[in-house]
Amino acid sequence: MIYLLHGEEEFLRAEALARIKAGLGDPEMASLNTLWLDGRKASMADVQTACDALPFLSERRLVVVEGLLARLLSRKREAGDEADGSQGEDEAKPAGPLLQGLTAYLERVPATTDLVLDEPQEISKAQPVFKTLMKLVQEGRAEVITCPPIKKQDELSGWIMDRAKAKGARLTFDAAEELAAFVGSQLRLLDQELDKLMAYAPDRTITPADVRLLVPATREANIFEMVEALGRGDGKLAVRTLRELLDDGQPPLGILGMVARQVRLLLQAKELTARGLPAPDVARALRLQGWQSDRIVRQAGRYTFPQLERMHDRLLETDVAIKTGQMDDDMAVEMLVISLSR
Numbered sequence: 001m002i003y004l005l006h007g008e009e010e011f012l013r014a015e016a017l018a019r020i021k022a023g024l025g026d027p028e029m030a031s032l033n034t035l036w037l038d039g040r041k042a043s044m045a046d047v048q049t050a051c052d053a054l055p056f057l058s059e060r061r062l063v064v065v066e067g068l069l070a071r072l073l074s075r076k077r078e079a080g081d082e083a084d085g086s087q088g089e090d091e092a093k094p095a096g097p098l099l100q101g102l103t104a105y106l107e108r109v110p111a112t113t114d115l116v117l118d119e120p121q122e123i124s125k126a127q128p129v130f131k132t133l134m135k136l137v138q139e140g141r142a143e144v145i146t147c148p149p150i151k152k153q154d155e156l157s158g159w160i161m162d163r164a165k166a167k168g169a170r171l172t173f174d175a176a177e178e179l180a181a182f183v184g185s186q187l188r189l190l191d192q193e194l195d196k197l198m199a200y201a202p203d204r205t206i207t208p209a210d211v212r213l214l215v216p217a218t219r220e221a222n223i224f225e226m227v228e229a230l231g232r233g234d235g236k237l238a239v240r241t242l243r244e245l246l247d248d249g250q251p252p253l254g255i256l257g258m259v260a261r262q263v264r265l266l267l268q269a270k271e272l273t274a275r276g277l278p279a280p281d282v283a284r285a286l287r288l289q290g291w292q293s294d295r296i297v298r299q300a301g302r303y304t305f306p307q308l309e310r311m312h313d314r315l316l317e318t319d320v321a322i323k324t325g326q327m328d329d330d331m332a333v334e335m336l337v338i339s340l341s342r
Contacts, residue, residue, distance in 0.1 A: 001114050001115075001141065001142065001143065002106060002109055002114075002115045002116075002117070002133065002136060002141060002142040002143075003016075003020055003114065003115070003116045003117065003142070003143050003144075003145065004069075004117045004119065004123065004130075004133050004142070004143075004144045004145065005017060005116060005117070005118050005119065005145050005147060006069075006117075006119035006121065006122050006123045006144075006145075006146060006147065007119075007120075007121070007122045007146050007147030007148045007149070008120065008121065008122070008147070008148065008149045009147040009148060009149050009150065009187060010120070010147075010188070011187040011188040011191070012145075012147035012187065013118060013120075013145075013147045014188075016145045016147065017064065017116060017118065020062065020114060020116060021034065021062060023114075024058065024060055024061075024062055024114070025058070025059075029056075029057060029058050030058075030062065032056055032057075032058075033055050033056055033058050033060070033061035033062060034061070034062040034063075034064070035050050035061070035062070035063050035064070036064050036066070037050060037063065037064070037065045037066070037068075038066060038067070039065045039066050039067040039068025039069070039070070039071055039117075039118075040066075040067050040068075040071050042065060042068060043098075044098050044101045044102060044105070047063070047065060047068070047102065047105070048105055050063045051063050051105075051109050051110060051113045051115055052110060052113075053113075054112065055112055055113075059112065060112050060113065060114055061112065061113055061114070062113075062114045062116065063113055063114070063115050063116065064116045064118055065115070065116065065117055065118065066118045067118070067119065067120060068102070068117060068119075069117055069119050069123055069129060070119055070120060070121055072098055072099040072102065073099070073123070073127065073129075099129065102129065103128055103129045103132050106129070106132055106133065106136065106142075107132070107136070122146060122148065130144075149185055150185055150187065151185050153177070153180055153181065156180035156184075156185060156190075157173065157176040157177045157179075157180045158176075159187070159190075160176040160179055160180060160190060160194070161173065161176050163190070163191065163194060164176070164194055164206075167194060167195075167198060168198075169194065169197070169198045169206060170204070170205040170206065171194075171197075171205065171206045172205060172206065172207055172208070174207070174208045175197075175206050175207050175208045175210065175211050178208045178211040178212065178215075179193060179194075179211055179215065182211075182215060183215065193211075193214070193215050196214055196215075197210055197211065197214060197215075200213075200214055222241055222244070222245055223245075223255070223258040223259055223262055224262060224295070224299070225237075225241055226238050226241040226242060226245075226259070226337070227259065227262050227263070227266070227299065228295075228299050228302070229241065229341075230311075230337070230340050230341050232302070233341060234341070235337075235338060235341030238337050238340075238341050239334065239337055239338060239341070242255070242333065242334060242337050243334075246330060246333075251329075252322065252329035252330055252332065252333040253319075253322060253329065255333055256315065256318060256319060256322070256333055256336075259315060260312075260315045260319075263308060263311050263312050263315065264312075265286060265296060266296070266299060266300045266303060266308055267305075267308050267309075267312070268285075268286055269282050269286060269296050269297055269299075269300040270300040270301075270303065270305060270308065272285055272286075273297055273300060273301070279297040282296070282297050283296065283297075311340055314336055314339060314340060315336070318332050318333065318335075318336045
């Protein structure tokens with residue numbers, strides 16, 4: 001059987017590959033009969049030799065080739081550029097024959113071998129190699145599994161609900177929406193957070209309150225809301241948010257550290273924006289995802305550089321006051337928030 005796992009969502013591809021490997025039977029024998037090839041370097045001879053080898057004390061073997069089609073199709077595009085005079089001749093020469101060789105060999109992969117083409121990008125349906133795979137799908141000799149990223153909020157919430165059900169967990173839709181909002185489209189991280197929530201509430205339905213308690217991103221979101229309130233001069237909301245964090249058991253020094261991180265991000269975002277970078281590029285440069293990437297630039301715009309620098313200085317003063325015992329932890333953090341809201 002030949003499998004094409006293609007698409008940007010690595011977690012979905014990894015899960016599909018795990019299911020394929022589980023189909024080999026005994027895990028120890030499956031490992032002995034599994035071979036991984038780096039498609040960025042492998043030759044057609046490497047692929048064919050791996051696939052043609054007989055299984056060891058088993059009915060089937062598994063050959064996983066990572067990124068081969070991405071490499072070959074990229075070089076094919078370069079060959080097209082070469083025809084227009086935009087690429088060097090030697091660079092594109094091997095691409096056509098190798099891609100043609102692979103397409104032809106797919107028809108001859110032994111029945112004793114499961115060949116997995118693991119591709120980080122979605123392969124166009126117009127490509128001849130894709131059409132060959134679809135022909136093999138109709139013959140029952142191949143399977144094509146598309147793994148696109150899930151970015152829309154409602155789709156993410158639905159995926160979380162389905163995932164929870166598959167794990168045997170009970171989860172309210174509001175809790176799923178809370179997870180989607182604060183963790184974003186990182187499916188592997190969402191899966192890990194679901195496991196943590198299940199361990200915390202094994203015999204009851206998981207609620208939004210559980211998500212807010214256990215998921216670190218929600219605590220960051222509360223800090224974000226507090227800093228945003230400070231930017232608007234809304235001291236009452238900022239202090240109320242701080243007290244909620246303290247009532248939830250968040251340590252003052254931990255809150256101080258998260259506020260300091262937020263201020264550093266705002267300084268960096270403001271500097272990058274001043275250089276002319278658009279919001280998506282700023283988010284990528286700061287490695288922000290989910291709810292933060294949509295709002296960090298907007299929040300930075302509410303502050304001037306002197307305001308952010310003053311906040312940074314006050315954070316340092318408060319940190320020293322707490323660590324040297326000059327002030328009670330809770331009081332020091334509350335005084336900081338009050339002073340910054342003026």
